[in-house]
Amino acid sequence: MRFLIRSFIGLALVLVALALLLAAAWVIRDATQPQQAEGGRPGQGAEERVFTAAVLTITPTEIAPILTAYGEVRALRSVELRAGAAGEVIWLAEGLADGRAVKTGEVLLRIDPADAQASRDLAAADLARAKAEADESTRALAITRDELTAAQAQAELRAQALTRQRDLLTRGIGSDAAVETAALAASSADQAVLSQRSAVSQGETAVALAATSVDQAAIALDQAERALAETEVKATFDGLLDSVTVGLGGKVSAGEVLAQLIDPGALEVAFRVPTAAFGGLVDDNGQILPLAVAARLDSGASALTATGRLIRAGAAVGSGQTGRLVYAALNDRPPLRPGDFVTLSIGLGPLSNVAMIPAAALGGDGKILLLGAEDRLESFDVTTLHRQGDALIIDASALAGREVIRNRTALLGAGIKVNPVRPDEGAALQLDQAQKATLLAQIRAATQLDDAERAELMKLVEQDRVTDAALRDLQTRLGG
Known part of the structure; x- marks a missing residue:
């Protein structure tokens, strides 16, 4: 009995295996039958797949790159107001508190002078x-x-x-x-x-x-x-008070810090830049160039902005630090305060025969894809001169009039045929407040613009809607 059962099980397994083999043969036959029916080689009759890709026309021009960095606002001039004598505070100036504006020589408090x-x-x-x-x-x-x-x-x-x-x-x-x-x-x-x-x-x-x-x-x-x-504490210069720690009737000791006086009109920003980018900020003697700087503090829908110039570089790298420490002095009386963390846009020297392309257009091999004959792609090795946010500034001396793929993907490569999608020159774009603030800061920092051009570009950015062509032309002129 056991022998018969085992025989039936073995026969069933053999039948299942044969069925699977027949099914596989049927699938292979169906896959090859259309090609063999036409009498051609396998794959000869398959239709070529065409991908849709956005393209951008390269126009060599002169661009002033914008270096973006992040730093902290510091006070160029600040002083600690200390008690010159020990004793009881018998008089305080009206409204003596953090943020109070004071004048040079103004008496802020008096200590018992007996x-x-x-x-x-x-x-x-x-x-x-x-x-x-x-x-x-x-x-x-x-x-x-x-x-x-x-x-x-x-x-x-x-x-x-x-x-x-x-x-x-x-x-x-x-x-x-x-x-x-x-x-x-x-x-x-x-x-x-x-x-x-x-x-x-x-x-x-x-x-x-x-x-x-x-x-x-x-x-x-x-x-x-x-x-x-010294029983009277006076302001040494015009400024704002901070960290006020004294009160009427309080006891103070000689040398005790009572407040800090900050000059809001003398501010600087300390920031770090990569070592490779630092070379564009100094001259042949290693001295820092007085390049224009635009600082921006984003605060929701609005932004606080200020302008300035580079003044000096750090003397040492510092333990555990990378890059180079650079300082920029802000002009006039900016709306910023010490401790603010701001975004800096630094206008570098202009580059000729260059073009700006999206960073997504560059592949991991350092090449871009150009649109060639019959809308087939060609691989081209480019020289990247500057990386600016989501864009790249490349050497375009050999690329005048060529069209480049804006967003390179793994499906695209040399020899692939594409359906190019070109930008609508008349399409209008709406800029948000952050984009407007960024563009305005770049316009202020662009040293290659005269006053009339700067005013024209600022008026363009402040409009509700900007055409795609005008925006690309603006970014080309600014390098941003």
């Missing part, structure tokens, strides 16, 4: 005392000098008397005792002169010491007056 005032008064009294002592020393020196003059006159008289006594003794009229008495008197007079000279020297020393005391007292008074003045 101790500083007392020190200043004591220093003034010490100076007056030192001046009085100096005057007294000067008068005493004058008297001592007069006494020296009198002693010198007395000594001269004594010397003359001695000479006369000696002359009398020589003629036999005088006596030795008279000569000796005259000599003793002359010696005493000379001793008196020496004593007065010593007194004059001491008087001169006293006058010098008194003058030094006056200078020291004057210095002490200046320090006391400075300490008194």
